[in-house]
Amino acid sequence: xxxxxxxxxxxxxxxxxxxxxxxxxxxxxxxxxxxxxxxxxxxxxxxxxxxxxxxxxxxxxxxxxxxxxxxxxxxxxxxxxxxxxxxxxxxxxxxxxxxxxxxxxxxxxxxxxxxxxxxxxxxxxxxxxxxxxxxxxxxxxxxxxxxxxxxxxxxxxxxxxxxxxxxxxxxxxxxxxxxxxxxxxxxxxxxxxxxxxxxxxxxxxxxxxxxxxxxxxxxxxxxxxxxxxxxxxxxxxxxxxxxxxxxxxxxxxxxxxxxxxxxxxx
Amino acid sequence: xxxxxxxxxxxxxxxxxxxxxxxxxxxxxxxxxxxxxxxxxxxxxxxxxxxxxxxxxxxxxxxxxxxxxxxxxxxxxxxxxxxxxxxxxxxxxxxxxxxxxxxxxxxxxxxxxxxxxxxxxxxxxxxxxxxxxxxxxxxxxxxxxxxxxxxxxxxxxxxxxxxxxxxxxxxxxxxxxxxxxxxxxxxxxxxxxxxxxxxxxxxxxxxxxxxxxxxxxxxxxxxxxxxxxxxxxxxxxxxxxxxxxxxxxxxxxxxxxxxxxxxxxxxxxxxxxxxxxxxxxxxxxxxxxxxxxxxxxxxxxxxxxxxxxxxxxxxxxxxxxxxxxxxxxxxxxxxxxxxxxxxxxxxxxxxxxxxxxxxxxxxxxxxxxxxxxxxxxxxxxxxxxxxxxxxxxxxxxxxxxxxxxxxxxxxxxxxxxxxxxxxxxxxxxxxxxxxxxxxxxxxxxxxxxxxxxxxxxxxxxxxxxxxxxxxxxxxxxxxxxxxxxxxxxxxxxxxxxxxxxxxxxxxxxxxxxxxxxxxxxxxxxxxxxxxxxxx
Numbered sequence: 001x002x003x004x005x006x007x008x009x010x011x012x013x014x015x016x017x018x019x020x021x022x023x024x025x026x027x028x029x030x031x032x033x034x035x036x037x038x039x040x041x042x043x044x045x046x047x048x049x050x051x052x053x054x055x056x057x058x059x060x061x062x063x064x065x066x067x068x069x070x071x072x073x074x075x076x077x078x079x080x081x082x083x084x085x086x087x088x089x090x091x092x093x094x095x096x097x098x099x100x101x102x103x104x105x106x107x108x109x110x111x112x113x114x115x116x117x118x119x120x121x122x123x124x125x126x127x128x129x130x131x132x133x134x135x136x137x138x139x140x141x142x143x144x145x146x147x148x149x150x151x152x153x154x155x156x157x158x159x160x161x162x163x164x165x166x167x168x169x170x171x172x173x174x175x176x177x178x179x180x181x182x183x184x185x186x187x188x189x190x191x192x193x194x195x196x197x198x199x200x201x202x203x204x205x206x207x208x209x210x211x212x213x214x215x216x217x218x219x220x221x222x223x224x225x226x227x228x229x230x231x232x233x234x235x236x237x238x239x240x241x242x243x244x245x246x247x248x249x250x251x252x253x254x255x256x257x258x259x260x261x262x263x264x265x266x
Numbered sequence: 267x268x269x270x271x272x273x274x275x276x277x278x279x280x281x282x283x284x285x286x287x288x289x290x291x292x293x294x295x296x297x298x299x300x301x302x303x304x305x306x307x308x309x310x311x312x313x314x315x316x317x318x319x320x321x322x323x324x325x326x327x328x329x330x331x332x333x334x335x336x337x338x339x340x341x342x343x344x345x346x347x348x349x350x351x352x353x354x355x356x357x358x359x360x361x362x363x364x365x366x367x368x369x370x371x372x373x374x375x376x377x378x379x380x381x382x383x384x385x386x387x388x389x390x391x392x393x394x395x396x397x398x399x400x401x402x403x404x405x406x407x408x409x410x411x412x413x414x415x416x417x418x419x420x421x422x423x424x425x426x427x428x429x430x431x432x433x434x435x436x437x438x439x440x441x442x443x444x445x446x447x448x449x450x451x452x453x454x455x456x457x458x459x460x461x462x463x464x465x466x467x468x469x470x471x472x473x474x475x476x477x478x479x480x481x482x483x484x485x486x487x488x489x490x491x492x493x494x495x496x497x498x499x500x501x502x503x504x505x506x507x508x509x510x511x512x513x514x515x516x517x518x519x520x521x522x523x524x525x526x527x528x529x530x531x532x533x534x535x536x537x538x539x540x541x542x543x544x545x546x547x548x549x550x551x552x553x554x555x556x557x558x559x560x561x562x563x564x565x566x567x568x569x570x571x572x573x574x575x576x577x578x579x580x581x582x583x584x585x586x587x588x589x590x591x592x593x594x595x596x597x598x599x600x601x602x603x604x605x606x607x608x609x610x611x612x613x614x615x616x617x618x619x620x621x622x623x624x625x626x627x628x629x630x631x632x633x634x635x636x637x638x639x640x641x642x643x644x645x646x647x648x649x650x651x652x653x654x655x656x657x658x659x660x661x662x663x664x665x666x667x668x669x670x671x672x673x674x675x676x677x678x679x680x681x682x683x684x685x686x687x688x689x690x691x692x693x694x695x696x697x698x699x700x701x702x703x704x705x706x707x708x709x710x711x712x713x714x715x716x717x718x719x720x721x722x723x724x725x726x727x728x729x730x731x732x733x734x735x736x737x738x739x740x741x742x743x744x745x746x747x748x749x750x751x752x753x754x755x756x757x758x759x760x761x762x763x764x765x766x767x768x769x770x771x772x773x774x775x776x777x778x779x780x781x782x783x784x785x786x787x788x789x790x791x792x793x794x795x796x797x798x799x800x801x
Contacts, residue, residue: 092693113698119696144695
């Protein structure tokens with residue numbers, strides 16, 4: 001599932017044992033195999049927010065790494081900094097101190113245009129509140145990253161290809177009958193599936209999920225989670241999922257617990 | 267791609283933004299209407315002024331004129347021969363017009379102008395303002411039988427028809443009076459013959475009687491027993507049935523008043539004179555040492571209506587050679603005539619001021635007491651006033667569009683706030699800040715384009731149907747919107763200058779874009795994480 005726009009340097013090394021990945025103990029296995037190059041790693045991440053004169057530290061030196069093909073859950077209480085960590089990993093925000101590496105290249109200090117391209121082509125993101133564009137239909141929402149990546153003429157040229165791919169993805173998430181619906185006409189689960197299809201349109205190497213089930217009832221949340229796991233298993237997609245729910249975190253290969261801005265190893 | 271799509275979707279789903287550009291639409295429409303009407307007025311005025319004034323006028327400072335116009339014209343041709351299309355000599359003199367209407371005598375101050383019927387039309391569009399269609403083709407200063415102003419239904423009977431009717435009426439009255447006097451004479455005896463002689467002597471006489479060629483009766487004129495008798499007695503007895511005095515063209519407002527009919531409310535002209543009537547004109551002669559007022563009889567042969575009230579209410583035209591003779595402007599020894607001004611028409615595209623300056627150089631003021639002016643110089647204040655008015659109106663209306671710009675600014679800020687989360691999403695999906703900015707900029711451009719486009723179409727439609735709209739308003743309000751009694755135009759004149767329309771529309775789009783720059787920059791600067799958190 002490699003994208004045509006990937007540079008050889010960023011080509012992920014796909015070492016993966018599907019059966020092992022399913023069991024929760026597998027997390028330990030990855031941690032003890034240093035010969036595998038991590039897909040993404042972070043060292044001593046610090047981030048604090050200002051509230052007036054008050055400086056609130058959110059992350060206080062987080063170390064983090066994820067191997068290709070891994071399904072990692074970051075759990076923690078509200079305010080433990082897990083969402084902030086995810087935003088830093090997604091280069092939506094810059095850390096006060098510390099470094100983030102993707103394929104061994106530092107990404108947190110890249111110019112904003114390069115970070116935009118990174119987010120657009122190498123990361124897929126899904127959110128608790130789905131964050132679909134209300135003016136666009138399901139299909140258009142899925143196509144949005146492609147529209148952003150390509151200029152008017154190039155998009156026009158490739159449109160057929162992109163639409164086909166988007167339909168394929170929507171069929172995969174079970175929404176092929178909802179192509180022209182606007183987000184407000186969809187249920188929460190459907191919106192989240194659309195968001196997943198959108199996150200996958202650019203064939204990303206890393207899916208960052210911020211409480212993907214946080215706003216759904218348990219049954220729908222279960223379905224979304226199953227979908228993510230299927231993607232991880234069948235397409236070898238590396239997933240980082242943030243959640244406050246331990247039960248959901250257990251679905252992941254490995255769990256990282258954040259407590260007051262620090263990683264607590266399980 | 268997403269920029270256009272989103273800008274389009276925002277345009278489609280946010281009609282409040284369209285409301286904010288209604289003011290742009292109205293401003294653009296108003297600007298176009300105002301500019302078109304002002305341009306229409308200006309052009310109409312220019313045309314009229316220019317049509318009457320010719321391009322350059324060499325005017326003698328002296329009322330007695332400058333001798334030998336031929337020499338002057340020769341000299342002018344020497345200076346700027348290749349730029350000149352036509353020239354004519356003219357005599358301008360202030361005069362007093364006297365006429366009788368319903369037994370009362372009227373005096374009017376007029377501007378008596380002696381023109382050369384052949385060459386005067388070369389320098390200005392004089393003829394097209396005459397009422398008789400034949401005079402518009404060829405001016406003869408001869409009275410026509412009838413058919414004045416065929417397009418005007420309410421124009422009174424004129425020409426020879428009117429003249430004969432009037433003569434007949436006067437003859438009847440005369441006979442009536444004579445009979446009464448005869449009766450009286452029979453009573454008093456002996457004095458009847460004397461009074462009859464006195465009566466005939468008081469009849470108007472004119473040495474410059476012109477026989478009307480158009481009138482079939484004129485061929486029998488010499489055989490007229492009255493005429494034969496009169497010449498036998500040493501003078502001509504003037505017969506108004508077949509004869510006219512020197513032809514005279516009167517500005518229509520000199521002898522008519524325009525008003526509204528009390529009952530119907532229609533605009534109506536009341537004429538104190540009509541073609542066919544005789545008038546007396548008193549003017550100064552051109553004597554060097556003893557200027558005196560001389561007067562003579564003329565027959566109105568046509569009206570002149572340029573729709574410039576200044577001219578229509580003062581201008582009276584007579585044949586140049588007749589006026590020169592009456593004023594004594596022809597040197598009795600050499601036969602050289604004088605004129606008071608020479609009017610010059612230049613070839614199209616020639617710089618008026620350049621020719622004027624050349625002529626001023628040739629006729630320096632110390633040696634030649636002449637005033638050399640272009641028509642623009644002569645009507646400078648009026649033209650400048652109209653120009654100033656247009657400029658100020660444009661500034662004011664553009665301010666209105668600028669105010670509309672602030673409305674757009676406010677609306678756009680609201681939309682950016684409303685779309686904060688979408689902006690965060692776009693950035694999370696990898697849209698660069700410049701892309702987010704261009705969404706809102708292209709939104710502004712399209713709003714401005716729609717606003718000014720609709721405005722331009724509305725304005726042009728309004729201009730196209732302005733007279734229909736005016737009459738509709740008249741129906742609704744009962745008040746005349748465009749009163750022909752006030753303006754001399756029958757309809758509101760309009761000229762649409764495509765360049766003005768383009769400029770106005772482009773200016774409005776520019777203002778809309780400027781108003782969207784600030785919100786767009788704000789949108790681009792939004793922090794993605796905070797934008798995503800925004801509820």
